[in-house]
Amino acid sequence: MTSSLPAVPDAELLRLDHQVCFSLHAASRAFGGVYRDALKDLGLTYPQYLVMMVLWEHGSQPVKAIGEQLRLDSGTLSPLLKRLESAGLVRRERSAADERSVTVELTGAGAELKEKALPVPRRILAATGLEVEEILALQALLGRLTGALDQAR
Amino acid sequence: MTSSLPAVPDAELLRLDHQVCFSLHAASRAFGGVYRDALKDLGLTYPQYLVMMVLWEHGSQPVKAIGEQLRLDSGTLSPLLKRLESAGLVRRERSAADERSVTVELTGAGAELKEKALPVPRRILAATGLEVEEILALQALLGRLTGALDQAR
DNA sequence: CACCATTGAGTTGTGCACAACTTAATCGTG
DNA sequence: CACGATTAAGTTGTGCACAACTCAATGGTG
Numbered sequence: 532m533t534s535s536l537p538a539v540p541d542a543e544l545l546r547l548d549h550q551v552c553f554s555l556h557a558a559s560r561a562f563g564g565v566y567r568d569a570l571k572d573l574g575l576t577y578p579q580y581l582v583m584m585v586l587w588e589h590g591s592q593p594v595k596a597i598g599e600q601l602r603l604d605s606g607t608l609s610p611l612l613k614r615l616e617s618a619g620l621v622r623r624e625r626s627a628a629d630e631r632s633v634t635v636e637l638t639g640a641g642a643e644l645k646e647k648a649l650p651v652p653r654r655i656l657a658a659t660g661l662e663v664e665e666i667l668a669l670q671a672l673l674g675r676l677t678g679a680l681d682q683a684r
Numbered sequence: 685m686t687s688s689l690p691a692v693p694d695a696e697l698l699r700l701d702h703q704v705c706f707s708l709h710a711a712s713r714a715f716g717g718v719y720r721d722a723l724k725d726l727g728l729t730y731p732q733y734l735v736m737m738v739l740w741e742h743g744s745q746p747v748k749a750i751g752e753q754l755r756l757d758s759g760t761l762s763p764l765l766k767r768l769e770s771a772g773l774v775r776r777e778r779s780a781a782d783e784r785s786v787t788v789e790l791t792g793a794g795a796e797l798k799e800k801a802l803p804v805p806r807r808i809l810a811a812t813g814l815e816v817e818e819i820l821a822l823q824a825l826l827g828r829l830t831g832a833l834d835q836a837r
Numbered sequence: 838c839a840c841c842a843t844t845g846a847g848t849t850g851t852g853c854a855c856a857a858c859t860t861a862a863t864c865g866t867g
Numbered sequence: 868c869a870c871g872a873t874t875a876a877g878t879t880g881t882g883c884a885c886a887a888c889t890c891a892a893t894g895g896t897g
Contacts, residue, residue, distance in 0.1 A: 549737045551819055552715065552808070554826040556734070557755055559712035560854075561833035562705065567855085568837060578883060581709070584702045595845060602710055605846050607884055613847095614882080631845040631892050655705070660832030666704055669825055672818070673707040679813030680714035684721060713884075720885085731853060748875060758876050760854055767852080784862045784875040 565658045569651050573644060579615060580648070582608075586621065587645045591636035593626065620644060718811045722804050726797060732768060733801070735761075739774065740798045744789035746779065773797060 566577040575583065578601075585600050586592065598608055612635060615621045620641035626632040659666065719730040728736065731754075738753050739745070751761055765788060768774045773794035779785040812819065 546741065549734075549741065551823050552719065552730070553734060553754065554823045554830070555712055555715055556730075558826040558830045558833075559708055560755065561830040562708055563854080564837055565833050566705065576882065577705070577709075581702075581706060588699065588702070593845080594847095598845095601706070602713065603883090604885070606848080606886075609847050611883075629845085629893075633846065658833055658836035659829055660836075661829065665825070669829075670704055670707045672822055672825075673711040676812055676814065676822075677707070677711045677714040680711075680718050680811055683811035683813075684717055716884080729852065746875080747877095751875095756853090757855070759856080759878080762877050764853075782863075782875085786876065 562655075565655060569654050573647055573651075574618065575644075578603075578607075578611060580651075582611065582615065583620065583641070583644065583648070586635065586637050586641070587648075591634055593632045593634050594623075595632065597635060615641075715808075718808060722807050726800055726804075727771065728797075731756075731760075731764060733804075735764065735768065736773065736794065736797065736801070739788065739790050739794070740801075744787055746785045746787050747776075748785065750788060768794075 563577055566580065570577065570580055573580070581601055582597060585597050594605060594608055594612065598604055612621065612623060616623055619638055622636050622638055623633050624636070626634050656663075656666070661669070716730055719733065723730065723733055726733070734754055735750060738750050747758060747761055747765065751757055765774065765776060769776055772791055775789050775791055776786050777789070779787050809816070809819070814822070
């Protein structure tokens with residue numbers, strides 16, 4: 532492990548790192564900005580949109596399952612879901628089978644919102660200026676990266 | 685613009701979008717986690733590390749200049765710099781030439797911290813599991829992406 | 838079956854991101 | 868030179884991320 536790459540001095544690597552971590556940070560925030568604009572009409576934030584997409588695709592689910600798909604813990608999800616609930620988009624119900632578990636389900640308004648969300652992805656795709664193939668390549672690279680980073684902890 | 689890609693239906697695109705935005709979000713957070721571990725010894729958060737790197741590389745600078753390099757505004761930087769100051773790593777001084785401007789400079793402790801930071805990038809690079817060339821390609825792609833996204837707003 | 842470890846959700850506290858705003862200094866134009 | 872526009876920094880308020888914690892329900896083992 533930690534192939535030490537003796538050719539590259541530490542100081543050089545510090546500068547390279549500056550670029551890389553900054554690039555990713557900046558890209559993530561730039562994406563956030565574009566989503567913010569695109570989602571303003573829907574009244575959703577970007578993380579809220581992620582949660583809604585999980586529900587649109589897979590239907591009612593316990594908080595735990597949503598958290599696993601988005602790699603978010605209850606500390607992030609609980610208040611977020613509470614906001615979605617008070618916006619009238621989801622309902623939360625204690626499971627009868629396991630009283631520890633809370634199932635999140637879409638309300639009528641929540642389900643309807645999917646229609647308004649349909650044009651969002653095309654708008655985002657256009658904003659990236661990338662071809663679909665490049666997007667897929669980026670996605671594959673990021674997936675590999677995330678897996679490696681998660682494993683390294 | 686907005687090549688509409690009539691071959692891909694909206695619903696499909698919504699799922700693709702799910703993947704892409706999630707990938708980037710997840711990668712960004714995974715990076716954050718690895719940095720959190722690597723920076724714990726230094727007592728720095730990831731954004732604080734970005735600011736320190738700017739100062740290590742380019743020396744004393746006004747808040748404005750730091751913000752431009754990191755694409756962060758004063759709402760984010762002011763409290764962050766205040767924390768760095770109370771940690772004894774930087775000093776803030778009103779510029780004599782322009783009283784609106786505040787120059788941020790490293791303290792002795794702040795400058796010394798660079799030595800402790802030197803091994804960090806190698807650790808991060810190792811955690812990514814990527815080759816230097818792949819990193820550079822990713823960086824280029826992300827740079828292009830960020831530029832396009834910023835311009836689309 | 839009794840007890841204790843584990844699990845799922847929620848809470849608390851810290852820090853970042855960003856919009857909207859305030860304040861004070863500076864600049865530019867009439 | 869005076870005054871309105873602009874600029875730099877800071878403040879306020881909202882929301883997300885995450886660590887550390889609480890609490891109640893569940894499950895496994897002696």
